[in-house]
Amino acid sequence: MADQPSTRRPVRVDKELLAILCCPETKLDVSLADDVLINKLNDAVSRGLLKNKAQKPVAELLDGGLIRSDRKILYPIREDIPVMLIEEGIPLDQVL
Secondary structure, three states: OOOOHHHOOOOOOOHHHHHHOEOOOOOOEEEEOOHHHHHHHHHHHHOOOOEOOOOOEOOOOOOEEEEEOOOOEEEEEEOOEEOOOHHHOEEHHHOO
16 A cells, blocks of 8 residues: 555755756756645545656655646656656646
């Protein structure tokens, strides 16, 4: 059974790394997503309702995420590593 979102540990992304990261598709800035959004996404993951840009179900709970400045895509963070692949981006219109 998947971990509950409330048991997540805080995400640690180096500030210097965060300052240089951007969306690989649009080059827009990204910033850390708040816990409310991550909990919403993890709820959708637990229910099998969340898909990434490749239209594949997101199977693993998110530790955190980097949200694109236009708030349309979130890139997952797993084990403190941002997954900055276009196809792994999660369209936020599914949950917002």
